[in-house]
Amino acid sequence: MTRPCVSVADVTGDGRAEIAPGIxxxxxxxxxxxxxxxxxxxxxxxxxxxxxxxxxxxxxGVPGVAERNDAFGAACGASSTSTLTGIVISPCRRRRGTVPHELVAGSW
Structure with missing residues (x-):
């Protein structure tokens, strides 16, 4: 079992913060x-x-490919640069692949 995470960032760029709880x-x-x-x-x-x-x-639009036991959403945080604001999500138990964290930004 992993611990839950919650991240807060203006992902949509409308000046209002979104909340992203990990599941x-x-x-x-x-x-x-x-x-x-x-x-x-x-x-x-x-x-x-x-x-x-x-x-x-x-x-x-979300990088990576889901795999069994990835636990995507177990670790997260907000990221803000001069050109992009988003939520960084980690698939904590990734077994293969090279992307340890994904930046989720934009509108869905």
């Missing part, structure tokens, strides 16, 4: 513990569940 034990498409994150959008009146999304490594 590292999420199973989908026959992949046990592949993991995912939920993206809760910020609004003028605060964060809302309306329009929320669940993203994983098989979501178009």
């Amino acid at each position: 590292s034990g999420e199973d989908f498409s026959g992949l046990t513990d592949a993991g995912s994150i939920a993206l809760l959008h910020g609004t003028a009146s605060g964060v809302t569940g309306t329009g929320s999304q669940v993203l994983h490594q098989n979501t178009p």
